[in-house]
Amino acid sequence: MPDLAATTLPEAPDAPANPVAGIDQTKGDFTYDVNYEFDAGTGLTENTVRYISTVKKEEPWLLEFRLKALKTFLEKPMPTHWATKDLDNINFDKIRYYLSQGQKPKRTWDEVPDDIKKTFERLGIPEQERKFLAGVEAQFDSEAAYSNIKEIVAKQGVIFVNSTEGLREHPELFRKFFGKVIPTGDNKFSALNSAVFSGGSFIYVPKGVKVAQPLQAYFRINAENFGQFERTLIIADEGAEVTYMEGCTAPKFSTSTLHSAVVELVALKGAKIQYITVQNWANNVFNLVTKRGVAHEEATIKWIDCNIGSRLTMKYPGVVLKGRKARGEVISIALANDGQHQDTGAKMIHAADETTSNIVAKSISVGQGRSTYRGVVHIPKHLKGCKNNTECDALLINTNSRTDTYPAITVRGDANSVQHEASVSKVSEEQIFYMQQRGLTEAQAMSLSVNGFVNDLASQFPMEYSVELKRLIDLEMEGSVG
Amino acid sequence: MSQLEIKDLHVSIGEKAIVKGFSLTLNSGEVHAIMGPNGTGKSTLSKAIAGHPDYTVTGGDVLLDGRSILAMQPDERARAGLFLAFQYPSEIPGVTIANFLRAAVQARMAEGEELDATGYYKRLYSKMDLLKIDRKFTSRAVNDGFSGGEKKRCEILQMAMLEPKFALMDETDSGLDIDALRIVAEGVNAMRGGALGILMITHYQRLLDYIVPDHVHVMWDGRIVKSGDKSLALELEAKGYDWVKKELAKA
Incomplete structure (x- = not known):
């Protein structure tokens, strides 16, 4: 095997100490x-x-x-x-x-x-x-x-x-x-x-x-x-x-x-x-x-x-619900900035009675960023008392961004119930102007909109991680203002 | 003592000229009312002063304490002391009023300076008491699903918290029933005098019964055509805008 050809890049200057900055x-x-x-x-x-x-x-x-x-x-x-x-x-x-x-x-x-x-x-x-x-x-x-x-x-x-x-x-x-x-x-x-x-x-x-x-x-x-x-x-x-x-x-x-x-x-x-x-x-x-x-x-x-x-x-994280009353859940947040494609989703395979699954997927597309949701929910005919709830919400910032939703929900039989909701919303120029008028910069305003959009999900995270997520969103938005 | 000086201001939306040579000087402590029929450029005036990107200033200047604000971003103008109470405030889903205002207050502080949360909430609650707003209000998302009255009250609460030098109030009375109007007016009256100057834009005399202006100006086709004291508003109410039109035709 060849010897290592170690990569050399100029060292970044030391960043200030930050206790929870592991992922920015x-x-x-x-x-x-x-x-x-x-x-x-x-x-x-x-x-x-x-x-x-x-x-x-x-x-x-x-x-x-x-x-x-x-x-x-x-x-x-x-x-x-x-x-x-x-x-x-x-x-x-x-x-x-x-x-x-x-x-x-x-x-x-x-x-x-x-x-x-x-x-x-x-x-x-x-x-x-x-x-x-x-x-x-x-x-x-x-x-x-x-x-x-x-x-x-x-x-x-x-x-x-x-x-x-x-x-x-x-x-x-x-x-x-x-x-x-x-x-x-x-x-x-x-x-x-x-x-x-x-x-x-x-x-x-x-x-x-x-x-x-x-x-x-x-x-x-x-x-x-x-x-x-x-x-x-x-x-x-x-x-x-x-x-x-x-x-x-x-x-x-x-x-x-x-x-x-x-x-x-x-x-x-x-x-x-x-x-x-x-x-x-x-x-x-x-x-x-x-x-x-x-x-x-x-x-x-x-x-x-x-x-x-x-x-x-x-x-596409998945759960195979193999035993009676098993429960599967996917909470997903995806942020696609310029030049990025987030193709994410969830799979729920119901294989026993009274199994329940819940999918909440939120995506944010910024600029040329593209996000795609793909989901599979499968409930075969012989099962009883299975439930699935799927929610897909997309937020678009700037007009060029793209979002697609491909939910594949196969539910056979009539003893099971499924709910599916999807929404697409936009951060409008008026909304940004409104926030700027209160003294927030454009980046702060976008960041606040995005944080508001994912707020109900982020509040389910352990505190340390929701703080990191917020910091990360702030950083992404800062970089996306022209 | 501060001064907001609007000098021969011309504003267009796209190719269309809307404000055509508007001039007015506003001092701290004063309340000026701008009255006029729909489509005469009142809302355009306030949005242009606040720096909305859709409105192009084609001539004239706006000076805050002698310094032109026209090259400033909307947020810089806001931090310099300008507040616009919107006719149609935007909804911000998922962001509570408390967090939104906190971000706005924080944005006014020097870099590295941390907001004192206890002091902030103390001040927020005292302003809410002043405006007779229920404490639960601040945990709701900004304007999300609010009634017309709630939206306007939310605007006034923000104005009270951000303590601007000058407030532009755009049709604050629209969409309000008489009880909501009274509460909003009480809030504004509690803030007036002292350091705050107010430019109040309205179509109707009704609001001026509750917030009595020091000066009244009639706006017509993009500029002020008549100025006076509060009696001018009453005269307008009695005679209608047709009266102004005829006066103008005579001149």
Whole structure:
């Protein structure tokens, strides 16, 4: 394998200390020159996959799994017959698929190499950990550089490690659920992830354990032309409860970067999983993520998904409602600014009686920004007492922005009920003038309109994240005023 | 002591000239009423002074304390001390009155200076008491689903909180029943005198029974054609705008 060609960009000036600025875009736009010990080189072949598997000292079954997935990936066409043609602009031969300084994350920040530690300190992660988190995993390119869980939570039997450790230390548990919610061949990008995955979280919460504070993972892309493929598997055993939050940033490079994760959730009987994403990718990142959960009897899975930044995001968190009275929820906020396309939505697959699902999707399109909502709600004929509520609201700022809604709701039989509402509104010139007349700048006025639009959803987030979301919206609006 | 000086102002919407040589000087503490029939340029005047992008000033000047405001953005004019009470206030869904006003108050503070939340709410509640507004009002989204009267009361509350040097009140009486009109007028009267100057635009004499002006001007075809004291408003009420038209024809 070739030696690392580390990227060098001028260092951004030190930003002022800001306790909750982990995801604001200017804050994420910096990079350090890191010497990677492990580098799978550029392009994707069988050798790339073998290199990753060898470096991780994986068992033979997993290498087989990866190689099979690579085949599936190469065979599957791009989904450009329904999705944007922009996908054709991803050059898989120019991407670097694995970069790391080692496979074992550190348990204390002091042990983390300086340049990587500096990165996460600038993003405010150690500080957030001290303040309100039960555990943190910080992934830098392909591997977690730091991973730790509070002792009190670990003592309850909660496992929170990266996927490599999960495979190595809890193989039976991992293997039982891995790839079961999202099979390799689900789509081209889940196949890609299955071939080259590295990093991501493995979480197991034992029966009846309710984790009071959130667990957080932070995904950081540092290298140019890099592809990040984390794989997350969360299992909440019967009656367990857990909230997981993820944040993501990348510096702004002139070339594009690929982020393609697979996230599988399993909520066993009566369990509750809440999965919160506030992503803030630089606007050259292709963000193509597959997220799905299975909710067993009386279990609840709730996805809270905030998509800001990226060049193209395609992400439709789903819940398979497998057990009686299971509940699935997707709360989604997408902001598409100039040059960005947020293609997001939700999937609710009802597979048992009395299951309920709720989808609330709000999108904001600014300038040339484009947002698309795609939803699937499926309730087969033999089921009784199922309910779905879908709400899609779009807000347009400036006349060039575009929004599309493609809700596919298949409900068979007459013992189920479905509600669907959609609205499109505009921030009018009059509204902006009105606010300016009260002394707010144009950017402040737009930002306030957008915050008002998402206010009812943002108030459901943990406080720290709704503050970050607001800050992020302010920043986006500031940049969008000509 | 402040002064708002409108000098030979000409305003167009697109190609069409609407305000044609309007001049008026307004001092702190004074209440001037502008009366006139529909389509004579009253609302255009107030929007142009506030800096609405659809209105082009083609001539003349507007000076606040001797400094022209025409090159300033609408928000800069607002922060400099101009307030426009809108005839048709915009709705801002999801943004509560309390948060909106807080942002507006914050916008007037120096960079880095933090608003004192306790002091802010204390002041907000005292203004609401003054205007006889229920406390629950401020947790509603700005103008969202408000009745005509509620919208106007919301405008007056904002005016009270932002303490402008000059307020342009555009047809504040429109859409108000007599009780709402009385409450709004009481609020304005409580603020008048002192440092506030008011330019009150109205079609009807009715409002002037409640907010008695120091000066009355009749606007016709884009400029002031007649000025006087409050008796002029009564004369207008008695004789109708046709009277002005005939007077003009004679001249």
